[in-house]
Amino acid sequence: MSLPADNRPRVVITGLGAVSPLGSLLKDLWEGVLQGKSGIRRITQFDPSEMPCQIAGEIPDFDSEQYIDRKEARRIPRCSQIALASAIQAVFRCRSAGYYA
DSSP states (O other): OOOOTTSOOOOOOOOOOOOBTTBSSHHHHHHHHHTTOOOOEEOOSSOOTTSSOOEEOOOTTOOGGGTSOHHHHHHSOHHHHHHHHHHHHHHHHHHHTTOOO
């Protein structure tokens, strides 16, 4: 394996993952897009009554424990949990397609 000039191996992403307001799986996101659905709805994860905007793209069905254990999840911000879940989905799909050993 040859390395680029900076001596760092190159990384190629060969899988996809998605956690979005339309669903916590790539399949759900794609189906929602094809149906013209919007993931924007009234905020439910906290009381938005004092906020000027009361709608957002929440991810209602996201369960971090499908990807990391509960104790670890408490130490990781929700946005990082979502990013990690998407990355884990991508690696899983990549392995399923035979691109990753």
